Amino acid sequence: MNWGLHQLLKEEIGSLSRLPELSKVIHYLKEREKEGGGFSFAPELYPDIEDTYYSIRTFQMLRVEVNRDKTVNYLKSINWGDVGFPRAIYMLVYLHLFLNIDFPPPLTLLLQRDWTRFQALDAQYFSDEVQKLRNEPLHSLHSLSYFQFHLKDNLQTLRKKVSILLNHGIDFNQQEIIIWVQLCQNGDGGFGFYPETTSYMENTYCALEILSKLNSYPTQLDLCRKYILGCQTKSGGFGRAPSSFPFIESTFHAVMGLFFLEKMESKGQ
DSSP states (O other): OOHHHHHHHHHHOOSGGGSHHHHHHHHHHHTTBOTTSOBOSSTTSOOBHHHHHHHHHHHHHTTOOOOHHHHHHHHHTOOGGGOOSHHHHHHHHHHHHHTTOOOOHHHHHHHTSOGGGSOHHHHHHHHHHHHHHTTOOOOOOSOSGGGSOOTTOOHHHHHHHHHHHHHTTOOOOHHHHHHHHHHTBOTTSOBOSSTTSOOBHHHHHHHHHHHHHTTOOOSSHHHHHHHHHTTBOTTSOEESSTTSOEEHHHHHHHHHHHHHHHHHHHHHO
């Protein structure tokens, strides 16, 4: 396996599979794998790149063996004419490296494109992530102004900015960001896009990743775990909020969020 991907998996895989709530996640995901490979959050839909990526990542965290042949079969069916944005390219790079299969020519061509024509933050963030997976030098930043913290940032934007700044060894006011992220936590334990906005799973995941990278934690850690577990549905998957429809991406966010909380508690002990 590629060394960059090996390191990422080593950092992510914890002991979460012992939680009874997460055994239901395994069932939820396996029910959404298509006979011909790939995953989709609804039975009537075709498999797609994002659901397949998030399913594989979640299985890895829960130490569940992936059906390699079925996933390889799905990747062979990709319509490369529909692939163009850095996010999808990164996901496909991850899947090919995880399965230890060669990049097909269309993916190689996509990796050679100039990503600066996309929104600067996404272009730099996913470029960094691809380079880390491939264990190759990062592409230099064109301008620092895009990546500085602003109060207009939401947690999803800030997650990418913090990652870029840390990747490139750029000094920034970490305490200011920690305090702002902690202020985004609500009384239900989840996090909003900004302080005093409604909690959603994707924001909770982003907040926990930021705080983990900055060696900090939520002010209400136990309540945060309660919020995440409260978003699980009868199917075993997680929704964006309590009593909402489950999605594979939200399920990944929930499992990853629980993993971050476990790491934070371990450091505290």
